[in-house]
Amino acid sequence: MNQTTAEQPVRVVLADDQPLVRTALRMVVTDTTDLVVVGEAANGAEAVRLVEETGADVVVMDLRMPGTDGIEATRIITEGPTGARVVVLTTFDDDDHVYAALHAGASGFLVKDMALDDILAAVRVVASGDALIAPSVTRRLIKQFTDRPRTVPAPPRRRAEGITDREREVLTLVGRGLSNAEVAAALHISIATAKTYVTRLLAKLDARDRVQLVIIAYEAGLVSAA
Numbered sequence: 001m002n003q004t005t006a007e008q009p010v011r012v013v014l015a016d017d018q019p020l021v022r023t024a025l026r027m028v029v030t031d032t033t034d035l036v037v038v039g040e041a042a043n044g045a046e047a048v049r050l051v052e053e054t055g056a057d058v059v060v061m062d063l064r065m066p067g068t069d070g071i072e073a074t075r076i077i078t079e080g081p082t083g084a085r086v087v088v089l090t091t092f093d094d095d096d097h098v099y100a101a102l103h104a105g106a107s108g109f110l111v112k113d114m115a116l117d118d119i120l121a122a123v124r125v126v127a128s129g130d131a132l133i134a135p136s137v138t139r140r141l142i143k144q145f146t147d148r149p150r151t152v153p154a155p156p157r158r159r160a161e162g163i164t165d166r167e168r169e170v171l172t173l174v175g176r177g178l179s180n181a182e183v184a185a186a187l188h189i190s191i192a193t194a195k196t197y198v199t200r201l202l203a204k205l206d207a208r209d210r211v212q213l214v215i216i217a218y219e220a221g222l223v224s225a226a
Helices: 019-030 044-054 070-079 098-104 116-127 135-147 165-175 180-187 191-204 210-219
Strands: 010-015 035-041 058-061 085-090 108-111
Touching (some): 010 019, 010 116, 035 044, 035 116, 044 070, 058 116, 085 098, 165 191, 165 210
Parallel strands (some): 010 035, 010 058, 058 085
């Protein structure tokens, strides 16, 4: 991942085919000292090009854009050499592609009715190397994509192999959207121990971040929409 410091603000590319959305985000970013917009894209191809040209750290990515959509752009960016990370910003209730975007490599997702300050906070979280997937949104995601027909093919189910029974318990709780503190409370362990288990799961399951652990738990049948 690209490195940022206190002297070097997080470089952000805004990718959305709605100019008003980009304008609103750019205006609030302008009022910050730790974030800077280095490019704006109206489609996925432009987003990919801007990441390569600017060395952006984070892309705030819409999914439904003309030409190269946000899913394909996310895949290209996250599989590329730049180290840029992607935060999906979409209209959740009518977008069946969020799950596919996470598989494409997005480090989190937001909904467009969130407060702008919360969106900026999410960009900072992802830029720091973490993933953003709030417990309540995790549960909505799983329910949304198990209750409704998919418009994109579901990936093959995979199994969570090579982990201990305790790690499987932790993975199940993470898949349900619990934070480290909530996992610790549920299993009567310390928060530090819960964090250690999550770190081990990331390594054993070759998962990039917490978002992928949720996906793995879902695909392994450890969690459902219930």
